[in-house]
Amino acid sequence: MGSEARFVSGERFLAEYTIAAADEGQARARAQDLCLEQTVEFPEDLLPPGPIREHVVGRLESLAAGEPGRFRARVSFAAETAAGDLVQLLNVLFGNISLKPGIRLETFTLGDALLARFPGPRLGRRGLRDQVGVPTRPLICTALKPMGLDARALAEQAYQFALGGIDLVKDDHGLTDQAFAPFAERVKRCADAVASANARSGGRSRYVVNVTGPADQLLVRAHLARRAGAGGLLIAPALTGLDAVRMLAADDGVALPVIAHPAFGGAFTASPASGISHGALFGTLARLAGADATIFPNHGGRFAFTREECLSIAAATAEPLGALAPIFPAPGGGMTTDRAADMREVYGRDFVLLIGGGLHRRGPDLADNARHFVELLETI
Amino acid sequence: MGSEARFVSGERFLAEYTIAAADEGQARARAQDLCLEQTVEFPEDLLPPGPIREHVVGRLESLAAGEPGRFRARVSFAAETAAGDLVQLLNVLFGNISLKPGIRLETFTLGDALLARFPGPRLGRRGLRDQVGVPTRPLICTALKPMGLDARALAEQAYQFALGGIDLVKDDHGLTDQAFAPFAERVKRCADAVASANARSGGRSRYVVNVTGPADQLLVRAHLARRAGAGGLLIAPALTGLDAVRMLAADDGVALPVIAHPAFGGAFTASPASGISHGALFGTLARLAGADATIFPNHGGRFAFTREECLSIAAATAEPLGALAPIFPAPGGGMTTDRAADMREVYGRDFVLLIGGGLHRRGPDLADNARHFVELLETI
Numbered sequence: 001m002g003s004e005a006r007f008v009s010g011e012r013f014l015a016e017y018t019i020a021a022a023d024e025g026q027a028r029a030r031a032q033d034l035c036l037e038q039t040v041e042f043p044e045d046l047l048p049p050g051p052i053r054e055h056v057v058g059r060l061e062s063l064a065a066g067e068p069g070r071f072r073a074r075v076s077f078a079a080e081t082a083a084g085d086l087v088q089l090l091n092v093l094f095g096n097i098s099l100k101p102g103i104r105l106e107t108f109t110l111g112d113a114l115l116a117r118f119p120g121p122r123l124g125r126r127g128l129r130d131q132v133g134v135p136t137r138p139l140i141c142t143a144l145k146p147m148g149l150d151a152r153a154l155a156e157q158a159y160q161f162a163l164g165g166i167d168l169v170k171d172d173h174g175l176t177d178q179a180f181a182p183f184a185e186r187v188k189r190c191a192d193a194v195a196s197a198n199a200r201s202g203g204r205s206r207y208v209v210n211v212t213g214p215a216d217q218l219l220v221r222a223h224l225a226r227r228a229g230a231g232g233l234l235i236a237p238a239l240t241g242l243d244a245v246r247m248l249a250a251d252d253g254v255a256l257p258v259i260a261h262p263a264f265g266g267a268f269t270a271s272p273a274s275g276i277s278h279g280a281l282f283g284t285l286a287r288l289a290g291a292d293a294t295i296f297p298n299h300g301g302r303f304a305f306t307r308e309e310c311l312s313i314a315a316a317t318a319e320p321l322g323a324l325a326p327i328f329p330a331p332g333g334g335m336t337t338d339r340a341a342d343m344r345e346v347y348g349r350d351f352v353l354l355i356g357g358g359l360h361r362r363g364p365d366l367a368d369n370a371r372h373f374v375e376l377l378e379t380i
Numbered sequence: 381m382g383s384e385a386r387f388v389s390g391e392r393f394l395a396e397y398t399i400a401a402a403d404e405g406q407a408r409a410r411a412q413d414l415c416l417e418q419t420v421e422f423p424e425d426l427l428p429p430g431p432i433r434e435h436v437v438g439r440l441e442s443l444a445a446g447e448p449g450r451f452r453a454r455v456s457f458a459a460e461t462a463a464g465d466l467v468q469l470l471n472v473l474f475g476n477i478s479l480k481p482g483i484r485l486e487t488f489t490l491g492d493a494l495l496a497r498f499p500g501p502r503l504g505r506r507g508l509r510d511q512v513g514v515p516t517r518p519l520i521c522t523a524l525k526p527m528g529l530d531a532r533a534l535a536e537q538a539y540q541f542a543l544g545g546i547d548l549v550k551d552d553h554g555l556t557d558q559a560f561a562p563f564a565e566r567v568k569r570c571a572d573a574v575a576s577a578n579a580r581s582g583g584r585s586r587y588v589v590n591v592t593g594p595a596d597q598l599l600v601r602a603h604l605a606r607r608a609g610a611g612g613l614l615i616a617p618a619l620t621g622l623d624a625v626r627m628l629a630a631d632d633g634v635a636l637p638v639i640a641h642p643a644f645g646g647a648f649t650a651s652p653a654s655g656i657s658h659g660a661l662f663g664t665l666a667r668l669a670g671a672d673a674t675i676f677p678n679h680g681g682r683f684a685f686t687r688e689e690c691l692s693i694a695a696a697t698a699e700p701l702g703a704l705a706p707i708f709p710a711p712g713g714g715m716t717t718d719r720a721a722d723m724r725e726v727y728g729r730d731f732v733l734l735i736g737g738g739l740h741r742r743g744p745d746l747a748d749n750a751r752h753f754v755e756l757l758e759t760i
Contacts, residue, residue, distance in 0.1 A: 033682075040526030041552060043737040047526065056528035080559050081527065085594050087619050088556045091643055095553070095616070098646030099677055101684045146420030146427065147461065148436035172421060173475070176468045179460050214465050215598070215623040236475070239467050241621035243595040263471055266478030268647045270654040275647040297479055302413075304481045357423040 011079040011111040014061065015093050019071045020102030020273055024063065027071035031060045034073070034103065037096045039081055056081060070273075072106075079110075084117040086243045086289060094276060105276045108284070115322040121292045122249050123257050124325025125318075125350055128292050131231070131257065132167040133204040138343075138377045139352040141168035141208070141259075141293075141330060142359050142370070144175065144190065151181045155189035157366060161359070162197030162205035164370025168352065169194055170208035170234050173261045177213060184224060191229035206231025208259055211248070218244050222254045232257040232292075238265030242289050249290025259330065260291035269309075278309040283316020286327070293328035293352050298343075301333030307346065314347050328352045344380045353377060391459035391491040394441065395473050399451045400482030400653055404443065407451035411440045414483065415455055417476045436461060450653075452486075459490075464497040466623045466669060474656060485656045488664070495702040501672045502629050503637050504705025505698075505730055508672050511611070511637065512547040513584040518723075518757045519732040521548035521588070521639075521673075521710060522739050522750070524555065524570065531561045535569035537746060541739070542577035542585035544750020548732065549574055550588035550614050553641045557593060564604060571609035586611025588639055591628070598624050602634045612637040612672075618645030622669050629670025639710065640671035649689075658689040663696020666707070673708035673732050678723075681713030687726065694727050708732045724760045733757060 035058030297303030415438030677683030712734035
């Protein structure tokens with residue numbers, strides 16, 4: 001097999017999977033197959049004795065029966081396999097194995113050295129609260145929409161929302177660089193509008209620009225947004241690759257809060273038997289990548305997440321994760337007076353409420369509608 | 381609602397979805413919800429009359445019953461919503477709707493103006509055949525593995541494979557920039573090894589470098605690979621974002637064939653009721669992005685794709701798609717003498733056979749093993 005590698009650290013990271021299997025024997029065989037598939041991708045009997053077999057191949061640490069037909073496998077991997085970056089970490093955690101049926105990544109835990117490679121969120125909950133000047137109540141975020149309005153109309157909307165005290169006025173995630181509202185024009189007009197509204201109201205609303213777009217335009221658009229006076233960035237990591245979040249969050253020339261949007265990511269959580277758990281995907285991974293807030297559909301709205309799934313995301317945004325700050329869960333949809341108590345129960349007061357159509361439904365005065373919902377949030 | 385946009389082209393693109401529903405009425409309601417969700421993301425009753433309602437909102441073109449509990453919905457979208465880029469096209473096709481259960485994107489068809497925004501593969505089947513000097517038989521590709529070998533050992537393997545006539549000697553998709561085989565050293569040694577083998581054999585093997593990695597390293601690694609003498613690039617678009625394929629394929633300074641790897645993409649095809657069809661994801665989208673070959677697990681191997689799913693991918697690599705060249709399907713796994721007839725039946729002769737462990741299992745002389753499989757492919 002030739003020369004073998006040095007494995008200096010001995011550090012390993014741990015992943016927990018749910019594996020569908022008829023019995024424990026089959027579950028063990030599937031888990032051991034996973035250990036090979038995610039690392040050496042090589043027949044076990046052809047591996048020579050030595051460090052590759054001992055260290056590089058994933059190690060099945062424990063296997064336990066769960067629900068009928070499901071088993072929980074804890075597998076550890078050598079820290080070196082992840083190459084210190086998010087993309088390869090995802091590849092080891094769930095690359096090829098995503099193509100096999102009935103395997104779900106539930107959680108993962110990194111060792112200190114690997115975790116230290118991820119600076120995480122620039123601001124986190126406290127930093128973002130400082131920026132918008134809101135010490136305790138939930139923050140409120142809305143989106144400029146519908147797609148098809150021109151930049152001038154979107155900016156007028158942004159002005160009204162900022163005037164009404166919306167903390168984060170963001171582009172709808174479908175606004176990119178369409179001919180009807182070109183990126184540069186939209187960003188300039190909306191940033192100016194929010195600044196004008198803040199000047200009039202004394203508020204600190206921030207305009208959050210959607211930079212989701214072509215791979216070689218992400219940083220270009222982020223810098224353009226920064227120069228135009230934007231107050232944050234929105235990006236959909238399932239569309240751009242999760243590492244784009246990391247790249248934007250780490251850029252000191254941009255230095256803006258980053259909000260992750262779940263568009264295109266639903267395939268990972270669509271089936272309880274495969275994909276990635278809600279908490280790991282929308283919570284831990286978003287935070288590891290450096291998002292300051294992570295948007296997801298609240299339970300009871302027009303999407304299908306359950307209350308428990310939302311709770312798991314909220315938990316993952318704040319549980320201990322090395323030196324990484326807690327980030328905001330940002331549940332979207334369906335906020336009404338009668339749901340306030342439930343939101344308080346699920347999210348406490350440390351969340352960003354994302355509200356869309358509801359802000360328009362109340363009446364034609366968007367600033368007044370905004371004030372109404374900000375006041376409602378004070379009561380949570 | 382303020383001023384409204386100009387919609388000049390009138391061009392629309394068409395997507396076909398399978399929607400789970402109890403009856404046609406529910407299916408229609410879900411399809412109409414999709415038309416809103418993927419575009420304006422706004423309550424229909426609050427939309428003003430005019431071009432946004434008439435053009436921007438998706439349009440349900442037809443609805444037909446399929447298997448019990450499933451309906452086929454054809455929905456058209458204004459070309460302008462896609463902003464002429466791949467990321468926003470994906471967002472309109474399957475962004476938010478990915479988060480709703482029981483909706484699967486089956487196929488899509490772009491109009492001429494939108495399609496013209498995608499240059500597609502640099503080489504395609506014919507171009508790649510020219511580069512490796514193989515006019516008619518299936519091409520053969522193998523991967524340097526297992527992870528954990530150092531750069532010197534990987535290069536020795538690359539030498540043997542090239543000497544034995546493997547057309548495409550690629551990095552295993554798990555090799556990125558690990559300490560045990562750092563990117564720059566591995567690429568230089570392996571490229572040199574393949575060049576030496578070619579010089580000795582008179583062959584035209586190409587070394588394909590895995591550039592899957594951090595967002596801001598993709599182009600850096602691609603250019604480094606090119607300068608080191610690499611003959612192609614490997615990238616896993618589900619990890620990096622699909623547009624990274626487009627970026628690499630379009631870069632004239634790199635100008636290398638690009639091979640797409642399915643790692644992390646299995647979540648999209650894991651459930652027949654949600655996600656994206658095999659043909660659309662691994663076929664049409666890979667080709668639209670500019671991959672010259674698209675790797676996927678062959679049926680009957682250690683993964684779960686069916687023969688029909690593999691056929692659908694193969695079909696999508698070659699069906700009419702504007703001016704875009706056909707690309708190679710690259711089924712992986714399980715090639716043995718007795719499977720040759722089936723591969724011929726499914727893929728014809730225009731495919732890339734990806735072979736891994738089988739090349740090692742035959743015996744210790746890797747060059748001899750390679751010759752054996754190349755000869756086997758001559759018989760297909």
